[in-house]
Amino acid sequence: MERKEISKSVLKRLPGYLAYLKSIPEGGSSYISATTLANALGMGEVQVRKDLAMVCDGGRPKLGYPRAVLIDDIEQFLGYDNTTDAVLIGAGKLGQALLGYGGFEAYGLNILAAFDVAPAAESEGGKPIYHISQLESFCRTHKVLMGIITVPAEHAQSVCDQLISCGIKAIWTFATTHLEVPSNILVQHENMATSLAVLSMHLQAQIKEKK
Amino acid sequence: MERKEISKSVLKRLPGYLAYLKSIPEGGSSYISATTLANALGMGEVQVRKDLAMVCDGGRPKLGYPRAVLIDDIEQFLGYDNTTDAVLIGAGKLGQALLGYGGFEAYGLNILAAFDVAPAAESEGGKPIYHISQLESFCRTHKVLMGIITVPAEHAQSVCDQLISCGIKAIWTFATTHLEVPSNILVQHENMATSLAVLSMHLQAQIKEKK
DNA sequence: TAGATTGTTAATCGATTAACAATC
DNA sequence: TAGATTGTTAATCGATTAACAATC
Numbered sequence: 001m002e003r004k005e006i007s008k009s010v011l012k013r014l015p016g017y018l019a020y021l022k023s024i025p026e027g028g029s030s031y032i033s034a035t036t037l038a039n040a041l042g043m044g045e046v047q048v049r050k051d052l053a054m055v056c057d058g059g060r061p062k063l064g065y066p067r068a069v070l071i072d073d074i075e076q077f078l079g080y081d082n083t084t085d086a087v088l089i090g091a092g093k094l095g096q097a098l099l100g101y102g103g104f105e106a107y108g109l110n111i112l113a114a115f116d117v118a119p120a121a122e123s124e125g126g127k128p129i130y131h132i133s134q135l136e137s138f139c140r141t142h143k144v145l146m147g148i149i150t151v152p153a154e155h156a157q158s159v160c161d162q163l164i165s166c167g168i169k170a171i172w173t174f175a176t177t178h179l180e181v182p183s184n185i186l187v188q189h190e191n192m193a194t195s196l197a198v199l200s201m202h203l204q205a206q207i208k209e210k211k
Numbered sequence: 212m213e214r215k216e217i218s219k220s221v222l223k224r225l226p227g228y229l230a231y232l233k234s235i236p237e238g239g240s241s242y243i244s245a246t247t248l249a250n251a252l253g254m255g256e257v258q259v260r261k262d263l264a265m266v267c268d269g270g271r272p273k274l275g276y277p278r279a280v281l282i283d284d285i286e287q288f289l290g291y292d293n294t295t296d297a298v299l300i301g302a303g304k305l306g307q308a309l310l311g312y313g314g315f316e317a318y319g320l321n322i323l324a325a326f327d328v329a330p331a332a333e334s335e336g337g338k339p340i341y342h343i344s345q346l347e348s349f350c351r352t353h354k355v356l357m358g359i360i361t362v363p364a365e366h367a368q369s370v371c372d373q374l375i376s377c378g379i380k381a382i383w384t385f386a387t388t389h390l391e392v393p394s395n396i397l398v399q400h401e402n403m404a405t406s407l408a409v410l411s412m413h414l415q416a417q418i419k420e421k422k
Numbered sequence: 423t424a425g426a427t428t429g430t431t432a433a434t435c436g437a438t439t440a441a442c443a444a445t446c
Numbered sequence: 447t448a449g450a451t452t453g454t455t456a457a458t459c460g461a462t463t464a465a466c467a468a469t470c
Contacts, residue, residue: 009461011412015404019387023364033427041389046463049428061427061469079411097308107407145414153234169417170410176230178252186413188406193226195399196318199381200290201222202397203356206380220437244451257439260452272445272451 010051015107016041017051018074021067033064080108085144086172089159090151091116091129094174098150100125112142132162139166146170153177160187221262226318227252228262229285232278244275291319296355297383300370301362302327302340305385309361311336323353343373350377357381364388371398 020040021032034052038045052065056073059065075081083105088095091114098104099114102125111127115138119129130138138144147163149156149171156175163171170186173179179187231251232243245263249256263276267284270276286292294316299306302325309315310325313336322338326349330340341349349355358374360367360382367386374382381397384390390398 006412007461008409011408012402012405015387015402015408016389019364019404020389023388035427042391044463045427046429047461050430050462053429059428061429062425063470064427078408079415084411084414093308093311097304100304104403104407107404108411109407145417146410153230170413172406172410176226177234178227178231180253184417186410188410190403190406191223191226192315192401193230193318194223195383195401196315196320197222197226197289198219199357199383199397199399200295200319201217202381203295204290206356206395218437246451255439256451257453258437261438261454264453270452272453273449274446275451 006054010054013043013047013051014055014074014078017048018071018078018080021071021074024067030067031060031063031065032067032070034059036064078108080106083108083110084146085142086111086146086148087135087139087144087163087168088114088148088150089116089132089135089163090114090149090155091119092150092152095148095150098148099127099129109146111148112144113138135162136166139163139168144168146172149173149175149179151175217265221265224254224258224262225266225285225289228259229282229289229291232282232285235278241278242271242274242276243278243281245270247275289319291317294319294321295357296353297322297357297359298346298350298355298374298379299325299359299361300327300343300346300374301325301360301366302330303361303363306359306361309359310338310340320357322359323355324349346373347377350374350379355379357383360384360386360390362386 017037020037024032034049035045038048052059052070055077056065056070086109088099088111091099095114099111104111113127114129115132115135116129117132119131123129145168147168149159151159153175156173156177157179160171160173160179160181164181164185169184170188171179171181172188172190174190176193181187228248231248235243245260246256249259263270263281266288267276267281297320299310299322302310306325310322315322324338325340326343326346327340328343330342334340356379358379360370362370364386367384367388368390371382371390371392375392375396380395381399382390382392383399383401385401387404392398
């Protein structure tokens, strides 16, 4: 499968397909059609077909796509097959929850260790928590490319700068603040505030309707 | 300010403006221009201006928008001024982290209690954890409209159905599975897999470039 | 063969950006 | 007044959807 330029919107839908494909119990047909997928996920079938065309080569008319191959293709496309090492900065509540989560391995993410200014907390789920001063040497020795920021907003930018100076190329941040980075660094903002805004909006509309 | 129909894309940017506006130290000018905001957040100034036009009435040429008023308008628009009560289902690691987080109050979200099939864990941050069997009566007495799902994917749909039958109108889910709901219920999927896909993609591209 | 399904090309839709007029 | 800034109208861009041809 030759690799096409893929848009972010398509990329964001792929994990959904993957999760659904994996959730199908073994034993049924080994093929799945775009129509079936679309109905199950409440999407348009043309969209599903176009998305799949980006990552796998050809389904078969009348049958659909071979499920196992499709799973492999999406996983490979998303890079879930080769693990990415990451460090996490900020061993507060959220940080420790992510550190101990363990479910990220399925997405090819391996959090090696956490760092904090006051690493009082013990290791969480077998993962060590170090003092922030050890960050650079750790990142260099382990050639870490990804950093996860779970510190309070006011420290996020400085942590971000540190990570970049340690050679990190991609940052996943949970801090509710904008981060300024060079153009070759990717920042992915896990924005809970955004989700809450959407929910809050819906509830307001619901309440207003009732009146 | 008369309320216009607002698109989801605009809605999602509002919390960003708000966070930035609040982060500005007191004492400077009490006005802020769309240009300043745009530069600070790395966005286009026209977009900022158009977004702000949706939630507040008129800035002043040459000056910009009065900061305090703008903050109030956005908060009111997003419904951060009147608190939404919520219940959380699934008191695992992530669930407990969210329960104990405490930062959600700023977004008008108040998690009243958590529910679990095995509520062995003690109350987290002063919030009680009950057995799932008490969910319905709790929701009815407290007139809860929002539910947060942090159970494993395989139980998410059944929890979702329960929530809806308890009168919940908006669902915030962290489970990596599609939820089937009636059209008047809003599901907001906090999709970590999506974020990871974007990050993973960027790293793959970086690595390939290096070769 | 007929029909379900894929894949492609064209049309539509929405959101962003550009150009410009209005204002203090 | 001149210039920074707002707000609006038009143009562009990208993504989604619709229509249709190809295939097993």
